[in-house]
Amino acid sequence: MVTVEVCVGSSCYVKGSNQVVAMVKEMIEMNHWEDQVELKGAFCMQMCSEGLGIKVNGKPLFKVGLHNVREELTRAIEEALS
Ligand code: FES
16 A cells, blocks of 8 residues: 655645645546555645655655646656555
8 A cells, every 4th residue: 555645734735735635636536546545634744845745655755846746746656556
């Protein structure tokens, strides 16, 4: 099981973490990852200055914003699933 954690702290919320949550749900559905990928909300990961706070299996994604989050998350999830 791959765990995707999305920070819903105030700084990330302002940067659009609610859109990321919706996008991850959509990705899980589209790719039929329901049994393989788990989405969790998280409090501040102390990554506020690095972009959005997102971790895949505990590994932080750096320099991620709304412009590149889909590509970065897809790559990280596929890597974790392989
Ligand atoms: S509020 Fe998201 S990492 Fe700090």
